[in-house]
Amino acid sequence: MSASSPSPSGGPLVEGPRDPEHEPGATYALEPEYVASLTRRLVATSGEESPVFSPLDGAPLAHVPQSSDGDVAEAFARARRAQQAWSRTSLDQRAAMMLRLHDLVLDRQDEITDLIVLESGKARKHAFDETLHVAMTARYYARTAHRHLDTRRHPGVVPGLTRVDVNRVPKGVVGIISPWNYPFTMALCDGLPALVAGNAVVAKPDAQTMLSALLGAQLLEEAGFPAELWQVVAGPGSRVGTGIVERADYVCFTGSTATGRLVAHGCAERLIGCSLELGGKxxxxxxxxxxxxxxxxxxxxxxxxxxxxxxxxxxxxxxxxxxxxxxxxxxxxxxxxxxxxxxxxxxxxxxxxxxxxxxxxxxxxxxxxxxxxxxxxxxxxxxxxxxxxxxxxxxxxxxxxxxxxxxxxxxxxxxxxxxxxxxxxxxxxxxxxxxxxxxxxxxxxxxxxxxxxxxxxxxxxxxxxxxxxxxxxxxAPMGGMRQSGVGRRQGAEGILRYTETQSVATQRLMPIAPVLGLSDERFAKVMTANLRLLKKLGRA
Missing domain, CATH: 3.40.309.10 (Aldehyde Dehydrogenase; Chain A, domain 2)
Known part of the structure; x- marks a missing residue:
């Protein structure tokens, strides 16, 4: 097995004390202005900072401000305000922003890929996969938004007299807790359908890969999404992750099975839904x-x-x-x-x-x-x-x-x-x-x-x-059975999990009750005869 020589692509990278052959002891660095442009997206006023180290050389890339519990509360307050207006934004407008994000990700793939590699240490071709996955996810939900979310007519109890419309309404504010192993796509891909469905997002990326996730948030804003619609917080799970579970209307978590159980327990206590992608063997x-x-x-x-x-x-x-x-x-x-x-x-x-x-x-x-x-x-x-x-x-x-x-x-x-x-x-x-x-x-x-x-x-x-x-x-939906998780990302299930179904029934001409002098007993016989007739006609 042999080692390769680097071929840096440019972007936010600043060469440290090294020659182009990446000699031992040399370090990669990021422009301070570039780091500041990313970390400004954070809701973090605790005064604490956490270092981000590059697995390429073990050297620090940045110091990331940390969020307090009060910052998490503020992030949710901002997200709720933004979501109220966003839920009234048309599906076509939401889809157009998603398609702009698709183009931005492909246009900026060198920068994105550099940052992923610097933070995660993965091979460049595996980092490139993340840009493809985010672009495909954005395009898919933009193109299929109406298919998944448009109001649908359903048969009513009395044919011709009862009209039933089923709406898909947003949950509200979705909490997303994402891992370090795919820092760009896991930070974004679950949240994109949440936005299309009319929700806001409060995201907690893993501490080891905050910058890739923050770049994703920056690209969302550049694509036209309201700045406060996607809030990002940073800090330990015991403080920030718990704060998300305590405040969100729905939680999406990707990580270990042990932590997933804790998230599920917290959601169950509040009677809110969650989707969990957990471990595997x-x-x-x-x-x-x-x-x-x-x-x-x-x-x-x-x-x-x-x-x-x-x-x-x-x-x-x-x-x-x-x-x-x-x-x-x-x-x-x-x-x-x-x-x-x-x-x-x-x-x-x-x-x-x-x-x-x-x-x-x-x-x-x-x-x-x-x-x-x-x-x-x-x-x-x-x-x-x-x-x-x-x-x-x-x-x-x-x-x-x-x-x-x-x-x-x-x-x-x-x-x-x-x-x-x-x-x-x-x-x-x-x-x-x-x-x-x-x-x-x-x-x-x-x-x-x-x-x-x-x-x-x-x-x-x-x-x-x-x-x-x-x-x-x-x-196609993706997710686990048994201890590998609950719920699915991608496909229809990946967006419908962020909605509530609302049935709206309109009754015409007469109520579902005795009319024209019918007694309750006679009404019961009429309804029984109707049920038998509907079965004979093959109706559901």
């Missing part, structure tokens, strides 16, 4: 008839994209006996050919983990597994020569249930291989554990693979693809 099945070159290529992306720091990343790989050795040979070879690097350039196949804590967790999983008898087929080492938190893409064999990486989410570039002979057994093993977020199946028989997919306990299943087919298909 995602399986991939390589069936005996799989195209092995395609499966090996897909396995590399499924397991090592974003250095494995991806909720839908594969961590368990089940391979049919008939093709196991041939697949493993190809998978190991492709993994060892990967180019690693903690730079801004396009040359990296895999970038860095985000922090020392994440590196420590990955090292623990690998070292503990090896100590208990697992075999490292490739990788298995930290690479401080490439970056402070770099870890090689790692393939393990012989992982057993007594090892932490067997069932616990690693959230790093580590995958365990398992043989299977019977496909039903493979599905049963894939369904073991408490999670159910994503899965992949490789087979040249698409119909058979789709039939197997129905028995896999996962909210998304990709056939002959790692995760991109479901994740990038914005019209």
């Amino acid at each position: 995602n399986p991939m099945l390589v069936l005996r008839d799989a195209d092995l070159e395609r499966a090996a290529e897909g396995a590399v992306r499924a397991t090592f994209s974003n250095a494995g720091q991806l909720c839908v990343s594969v961590e368990r790989l089940f391979v049919a006996d008939q093709v196991y050795d041939r697949f493993v040979e190809r998978f190991v070879a492709r993994t060892e050919a990967m180019t690693l690097g903690a730079t801004l350039g396009w040359d990296n196949d895999m970038g860095s983990l985000i922090s020392q804590a994440q590196l420590d967790a990955v090292v623990h999983h690998v070292e503990e597994a090896v100590a208990k008898g697992a075999r490292v087929l490739t990788g298995g080492r930290a690479r401080p020569d490439l970056g402070p938190y770099m870890f090689e893409p790692t393939i393990l064999e012989g992982v057993t249930p007594d090892m932490a990486c067997f069932q616990d989410e690693t959230f790093g570039p580590v995958v365990s291989l398992y043989r299977f002979h019977d496909e039903a057994d493979a599905v049963a093993r894939a369904n073991e554990g408490e999670y159910g977020l994503n899965a992949a199946i490789y087979s040249q028989d698409g119909a058979r693979a789709r039939a197997i997919a129905r028995h896999v306990k996962a909210g998304t299943v990709n056939i002959n693809e790692a995760f991109g087919a479901t994740f990038a298909s914005i019209d």
Whole structure:
């Protein structure tokens, strides 16, 4: 595995004391004016600051002002005022702003991608994916706003006399708590449909990647959205996250299952809704008839994209006996050919983990597994020569249930291989554990693979693809089963979760009550006869 040379793209970057080859000891920096232009979006008056460090070199990028509980209250007050006017803005106007955001994101993709890489350490090609996903999400909800939100007529109780209209009205102010692993898209993609539906947003991005999220908020304002419609607060979850759950009309959370339970409990106490995308220990099945070159290529992306720091990343790989050795040979070879690097350039196949804590967790999983008898087929080492938190893409064999990486989410570039002979057994093993977020199946028989997919306990299943087919298909819902979450993002469900249904019934000519001197008993007989007639006519 080799290191790459950087190819910085420009944008807000200021070169520190380094030459273009990114010598050890050199640091990246950001223009202070650029940081100030982003942090002005924060509602933060506590006087406290928190540093943001770059995983590329461990150096500080910025100091981000922190929000008090009073700041969270103020953010909600501003958002509620803005939402009152916004809810009366036409769908066409909202959609036009979304399409302007689409263009802005594509026009500014170099700047956005630079900032994502600087904050997260991921490979540039994986940061670029975030700009595509946000642009696609904005365009999709702009183009489908009327389909999802227009008032719809429904059959009334008395045909011809009862008219029923069902409206979709906004919840109010949506609280969004987003993670660090996809700092731009996760900060924005759940909030965009909330805006289209007529809501305001109070967002709490993760402390490690505040700047990417703040750039997203700035682009929303540039696209024409009212400045106070999207509020951003910063601070620890115990203060700021709790403050959001205590004040929002709906909460969208992406993160760990443990924290998701706390969010769900807080929402239940207030009788408000929430959607939660949580952890995963995602399986991939390589069936005996799989195209092995395609499966090996897909396995590399499924397991090592974003250095494995991806909720839908594969961590368990089940391979049919008939093709196991041939697949493993190809998978190991492709993994060892990967180019690693903690730079801004396009040359990296895999970038860095985000922090020392994440590196420590990955090292623990690998070292503990090896100590208990697992075999490292490739990788298995930290690479401080490439970056402070770099870890090689790692393939393990012989992982057993007594090892932490067997069932616990690693959230790093580590995958365990398992043989299977019977496909039903493979599905049963894939369904073991408490999670159910994503899965992949490789087979040249698409119909058979789709039939197997129905028995896999996962909210998304990709056939002959790692995760991109479901994740990038914005019209399809995405989310987890079991302990991997509640609710769905994307598609109709991704926007309707931010609305309340309101039924408005208009009664014509006569009330639903006895008229023209009918007694209650006679009215009951008439209604009974009507029900029998409606059934005979095939009416619902």
